[in-house]
Amino acid sequence: MSDPIETLLKNPVSFLCDAPPEEDIAISTRIRLARNLAGFPFPSAADEESAKAVCDRVTRAAAESNALGCPDCYRFDPAEMAPLDREILLERRLASRDFLERPFGTRLLVRGDESSSIMINEEDQLRLQTIRPGFRLDEVWEEINTLDDELSAHLEYAYDDRLGYLTSCPTNLGTGMRASVMLHLPGLVMADAIGPTMQGVLKLNLAVRGIFGEGSDHRGDLFQISNQSTLGESEAQILAHLKMVIEQLIRQEKNARQRLLAQDRYTLLDQVGRAYGALLHSYKLSSAEALSSLSKLRLGVDLNLFGKLEILRVNELFLAINPAHLQKLTGAELSEAERDVRRASLCRAKLHP
Amino acid sequence: MLCDHCKKNEATIHIKEIHDGKCVSLNLCAQCAASKEEKGELGAFGLNLADALFHIGAITQKLQQQNAAHAGAQKSGASDPESAAKSTIPEGPVCPVCGWTPEKIREANGKLGCPECYRTFADMINNAVDHFQRGKTHLGKHPASHPGHAEGALHAELQRLRRELQNCVRKEDYEQAAVCRDRIKEIQARLDEK
Ligand SMILES: [Zn+2]
Ligand SMILES: [Zn+2]
Numbered sequence: 001m002s003d004p005i006e007t008l009l010k011n012p013v014s015f016l017c018d019a020p021p022e023e024d025i026a027i028s029t030r031i032r033l034a035r036n037l038a039g040f041p042f043p044s045a046a047d048e049e050s051a052k053a054v055c056d057r058v059t060r061a062a063a064e065s066n067a068l069g070c071p072d073c074y075r076f077d078p079a080e081m082a083p084l085d086r087e088i089l090l091e092r093r094l095a096s097r098d099f100l101e102r103p104f105g106t107r108l109l110v111r112g113d114e115s116s117s118i119m120i121n122e123e124d125q126l127r128l129q130t131i132r133p134g135f136r137l138d139e140v141w142e143e144i145n146t147l148d149d150e151l152s153a154h155l156e157y158a159y160d161d162r163l164g165y166l167t168s169c170p171t172n173l174g175t176g177m178r179a180s181v182m183l184h185l186p187g188l189v190m191a192d193a194i195g196p197t198m199q200g201v202l203k204l205n206l207a208v209r210g211i212f213g214e215g216s217d218h219r220g221d222l223f224q225i226s227n228q229s230t231l232g233e234s235e236a237q238i239l240a241h242l243k244m245v246i247e248q249l250i251r252q253e254k255n256a257r258q259r260l261l262a263q264d265r266y267t268l269l270d271q272v273g274r275a276y277g278a279l280l281h282s283y284k285l286s287s288a289e290a291l292s293s294l295s296k297l298r299l300g301v302d303l304n305l306f307g308k309l310e311i312l313r314v315n316e317l318f319l320a321i322n323p324a325h326l327q328k329l330t331g332a333e334l335s336e337a338e339r340d341v342r343r344a345s346l347c348r349a350k351l352h353p
Numbered sequence: 354m355l356c357d358h359c360k361k362n363e364a365t366i367h368i369k370e371i372h373d374g375k376c377v378s379l380n381l382c383a384q385c386a387a388s389k390e391e392k393g394e395l396g397a398f399g400l401n402l403a404d405a406l407f408h409i410g411a412i413t414q415k416l417q418q419q420n421a422a423h424a425g426a427q428k429s430g431a432s433d434p435e436s437a438a439k440s441t442i443p444e445g446p447v448c449p450v451c452g453w454t455p456e457k458i459r460e461a462n463g464k465l466g467c468p469e470c471y472r473t474f475a476d477m478i479n480n481a482v483d484h485f486q487r488g489k490t491h492l493g494k495h496p497a498s499h500p501g502h503a504e505g506a507l508h509a510e511l512q513r514l515r516r517e518l519q520n521c522v523r524k525e526d527y528e529q530a531a532v533c534r535d536r537i538k539e540i541q542a543r544l545d546e547k
Contacts, residue, residue: 038468038505041512045451045466123464145494152496156505158468164491166468170478171485175493205487232488 004074005085008092009328011114024302024311025250026135027182027222030093031144034167034176035126035151036158042168043102043121051105051121058120061154062109067147068118074110079103084333087324093131095119116147124168124176126151135181135246137239145235164231174231179239180209181246186221186299187256190268197252198223204245205229220291220318225249257303272300279351284337285344290321297351308353317350358385448473450513469509504544511540 036042040054063070078086078100089095095108099122110117119127128151130144158166164174172178188194198208210223225246227238260268275296278289285293298314300306319325321343327334330342356364357380364380445455451466455477458465465471471478482489514537521530 036468037508039508039510039512040505041451041467042465044461044464045453148494149497157496158505159496160468160471160491161495162490163471164493164495166471168464170463170465170481173482174486174491177493229485229487231482231486231491234492235494237492 004076005081005088005328008074008088008114009325024298025184025253026246027184027315028131028133029136029140029179029181030129030131031137031140031177031179033126033128033144033148033165034124034172034178035128035148035155035165036124036167037126038156038158040125040158043105043123043125044168046105046121048104054125055105055107055120057155058118058126058151059107059109061151062118064154065150067150068109068111068116070109072112074108074112076108076110078106078108084324084327088328091319091322091324094129096122098123099127116143118151124172135250137179137181137243137246141179141235141239172230175233175235175238177230177235177238178226179242180224180226181242183223183225183246183249183253184221184295184298185223185249185253186295187253187260189221190271191256191260193252193256194223197249201225201245201249204241206242206245220295222295257299261303269305272296272303272305276300276306276351279347282344282347284340285321285347286340287321287323287343290343290347291318294318294321309351313350317347320346320350354380356381356385446473449516450509452516467509467512468505469513507540507544511537511544514540 037054037057040046040050043051043054046054059075062068062073076089076095078089078095079102086095086100089108090097090100092114094110094114094117096119099106099108099119102121105121107120108117109120115132116128116130119129128144128147130140130147132140132143160166165176167173167176185194188197201208205228207226207228208223209226225242227242229238233241275293278285278293279297282289294314294317297306297309298311301309301311301314320329323339326339326342326346329346334342354364356362362385447454448466448470450469453461453466453470455474458470458474465474465478479489514533518530518533518537521527521533
């Protein structure tokens with residue numbers, strides 16, 4: 001493989017681009033599993049020698065089990081990568097900031113289609129991830145469960161009969177599983193109903209990431225809902241609970257959109273139209289403005305306000321407007337001001353009717 | 354307004370978080386917000402995970418009080434400086450494999466050092482688990498067993514022995530150090546066979 005980052009950039013991100021059209025509210029489903037090897041310190045207590053030993057073992061296990069299609073998988077060693085290339089991994093949701101900044105022993109293995117990956121020596125020694133477009137908890141669980149089984153045939157995990165999988169932080173203890181669904185909820189945000197709705201979600205023992213309350217619109221109305229507790233319930237129970245709540249949120253979002261259309265049609269149309277205008281005719285677009293406009297445009301597409309515009313083109317832009325992708329696609333390092341100009345021209349070009 | 358976290362940059366992101374029915378507001382600079390969001394710390398636990406989980410602040414305080422009491426007792430009747438030096442530090446639990454202490458866990462924002470820590474700090478962890486997990490017992494899947502089983506125990510023992518060896522050398526207990534060294538060699542050989 002020549003430059004794996006360049007190869008990555010040529011591929012559309014599957015979790016953003018392969019979603020069937022009816023799954024417009026749930027953008028993607030992701031499950032992560034935290035695992036560690038018996039007898040080795042967790043990464044935060046590991047010296048370089050021990051971290052590298054773990055890294056080698058996991059790499060070998062991945063190759064032996066053929067779990068990610070290795071050796072035809074991507075392999076990244078963040079400690080040896082250029083900062084901009086590292087950011088690409090972050091923006092594609094393949095790696096966490098914390099992982100990329102660790103000084104030694106880190107490695108990322110990624111299946112060719114980017115659907116499954118393993119971060120080695122993140123907060124835990126192994127963080128398995130499977131991510132798919134739309135709302136597909138069962139399918140994603142099946143995939144990551146298989147990956148986990150394949151690896152565990154070649155590795156001895158730190159496991160306790162009572163406590164389950166032993167993790168660096170006790171908040172992940174037990175199943176070590178974090179299942180999450182990314183939801184696009186502009187209707188609830190516009191209807192001023194997002195605060196109480198999310199409060200309800202938190203009461204159901206789920207976690208919400210995404211910023212709500214003041215200044216709520218600059219993250220693209222995206223909310224990630226995930227399980228909070230990892231011990232005391234089986235994976236199936238955790239997933240069933242999460243599924244029920246997500247289904248309910250999707251219904252609420254649909255209702256909010258219909259209500260807005262019925263009761264406040266012109267405010268909704270105006271906001272969507274202005275967002276489209278900003279994306280089509282701006283010469284400078286900050287990250288925040290682009291995200292907020294794309295979110296409204298996505299809502300417009302979902303509501304069939306734009307006959308010809310495909311949701312895929314909008315989804316692709318959600319990734320392409322990020323700073324590192326913008327710079328890699330331009331082929332040059334850009335200052336923030338230059339990025340704003342470049343971002344505007346990209347949106348104009350991609351969305352031009 | 355300055356960032357609540359780094360207290361250096363101007364806060365540009367204002368978050369209202371609802372936690373336990375209370376509304377908590379958080380003002381962050383873009384940098385801190387990004388790193389917190391990445392780490393998943395913008396979720397329910399807010400800023401100080403270790404304190405929220407383990408009440409380590411209280412544990413540390415108790416240890417300090419014990420220290421002070423000990424030091425007082427030593428002063429009144431100490432005549433043997435060597436034994437005084439050895440016993441003025443009543444240590445809290447220390448993990449025999451990774452050497453971590455409650456203070457170290459606090460520094461690491463609630464993370465533990467190694468799997469053995471779950472045994473060493475069992476009381477502290479059990480209490481914490483009650484607060485944020487829905488149950489106490491794992492009901493999920495378990496790893497498929499495989500031929501290399503029990504290798505992990507050897508690795509853990511190896512690390513425990515290395516730590517003990519360091520301590521022996523520090524205490525100039527060369528006899529015990531030699532015993533450790535032999536055990537280390539033996540285990541290393543068994544691991545190399547595998
Ligand atoms: Zn800050
Ligand atoms: Zn330990």
